[in-house]
Amino acid sequence: xxxxxxxxxxxxGRVAYARIAPNEDLVSSVEKLCLAEGFGHAFVRxxxxxxxxxxxxxxxxxxxxxxxxxAEIVSLAGEVRSQPDGSLRAALTGVVADTxxxxxxxxxxxxxxxxxxxxxxxxxxxxPSPDNP
Amino acid sequence: xxxxxxxxxxxxxVVHPGPFRPVRIDRMRDQxxxxxxxxxxxxxxxxxxxxxxLADEGVASASMTLIGGELAELGFCLALxxxxxxxxxxxxxxxxxxxxxxxxxxxxxxxxxxxxxxxxCHGAFRTADGAVRGGHILTDRTVVGRRSVTAVVTALDSFExxxxxxxxxxxxxxxxxxxxxxx
Numbered sequence: 001x002x003x004x005x006x007x008x009x010x011x012x013g014r015v016a017y018a019r020i021a022p023n024e025d026l027v028s029s030v031e032k033l034c035l036a037e038g039f040g041h042a043f044v045r046x047x048x049x050x051x052x053x054x055x056x057x058x059x060x061x062x063x064x065x066x067x068x069x070x071a072e073i074v075s076l077a078g079e080v081r082s083q084p085d086g087s088l089r090a091a092l093t094g095v096v097a098d099t100x101x102x103x104x105x106x107x108x109x110x111x112x113x114x115x116x117x118x119x120x121x122x123x124x125x126x127x128p129s130p131d132n133p
Numbered sequence: 134x135x136x137x138x139x140x141x142x143x144x145x146x147v148v149h150p151g152p153f154r155p156v157r158i159d160r161m162r163d164q165x166x167x168x169x170x171x172x173x174x175x176x177x178x179x180x181x182x183x184x185x186x187l188a189d190e191g192v193a194s195a196s197m198t199l200i201g202g203e204l205a206e207l208g209f210c211l212a213l214x215x216x217x218x219x220x221x222x223x224x225x226x227x228x229x230x231x232x233x234x235x236x237x238x239x240x241x242x243x244x245x246x247x248x249x250x251x252x253x254c255h256g257a258f259r260t261a262d263g264a265v266r267g268g269h270i271l272t273d274r275t276v277v278g279r280r281s282v283t284a285v286v287t288a289l290d291s292f293e294x295x296x297x298x299x300x301x302x303x304x305x306x307x308x309x310x311x312x313x314x315x316x
Contacts, residue, residue: 046240046241071212122196
């Protein structure tokens with residue numbers, strides 16, 4: 001098994017804000033925002049908005065669907081990382097409220113979380129220092 | 134309603150009442166964000182404290198995380214399908230709760246077309262009976278209690294966040310725009 005790298009040093013760079021329109025996928029839109037802005041790695045600094053239905057991954061790999069519209073994104077944390085093949089991959093996890101205000105949490109499943117009305121996201125570019133192993 | 138599904142569910146494509154807007158990602162970039170930490174005091178609304186503290190620093194647009202604290206009064210509403218069909222989803226009637234523990238939330242500071250500060254906030258909270266809920270926080274109806282709410286702020290200086298009427302959804306929505314020239 002490869003040894004896991006525990007720490008990566010670096011600094012924050014540029015900041016990007018975007019408004020994502022209806023029916024766009026949450027996870028791939030965040031990746032496309034990084035692509036558009038030229039960010040290789042990024043942290044989500046803040047995000048809020050609504051989804052048509054929310055789809056969260058369960059521990060057994062199945063999906064938990066919270067029916068809207070609209071399922072509100074209450075809070076979201078996540079990052080985007082450049083992959084060894086050069087592609088970008090976002091990992092987003094968060095808390096969603098249904099139309100009764102009940103809360104659900106977990107990782108957002110890529111391709112299954114369409115924006116309902118709007119999604120606002122702020123990304124901060126992460127610049128790993130060149131002397132990382 | 135919650136469903137357990139194996140495999141990827143098919144996401145629904147919803148149809149908004151207005152014309153499809155070709156731009157799907159409105160975006161702007163700042164070379165460097167300015168960062169602040171705020172401690173929002175008891176007895177004042179979230180809106181009042183956030184707007185004033187940030188205005189004092191010359192901040193009109195920002196993205197922030199709200200952490201913990203106690204709320205003496207909490208105003209919030211939920212997103213629901215619009216029974217009239219005028220829009221796809223709208224906010225229901227405001228709910229009012231006396232005394233709640235704020236868990237966390239995210240907020241955006243921007244301005245209306247006329248320049249009035251606007252705070253868009255979603256958050257999770259625990260009410261006095263122990264129920265954990267979340268939704269759209271009405272920051273001008275939410276008063277901080279004995280324990281202050283902390284806000285970690287990334288200020289956006291080189292562009293503005295402005296609420297503009299969106300034809301597609303027929304709703305006023307926050308969008309990044311070039312800075313207005315003042316004076």
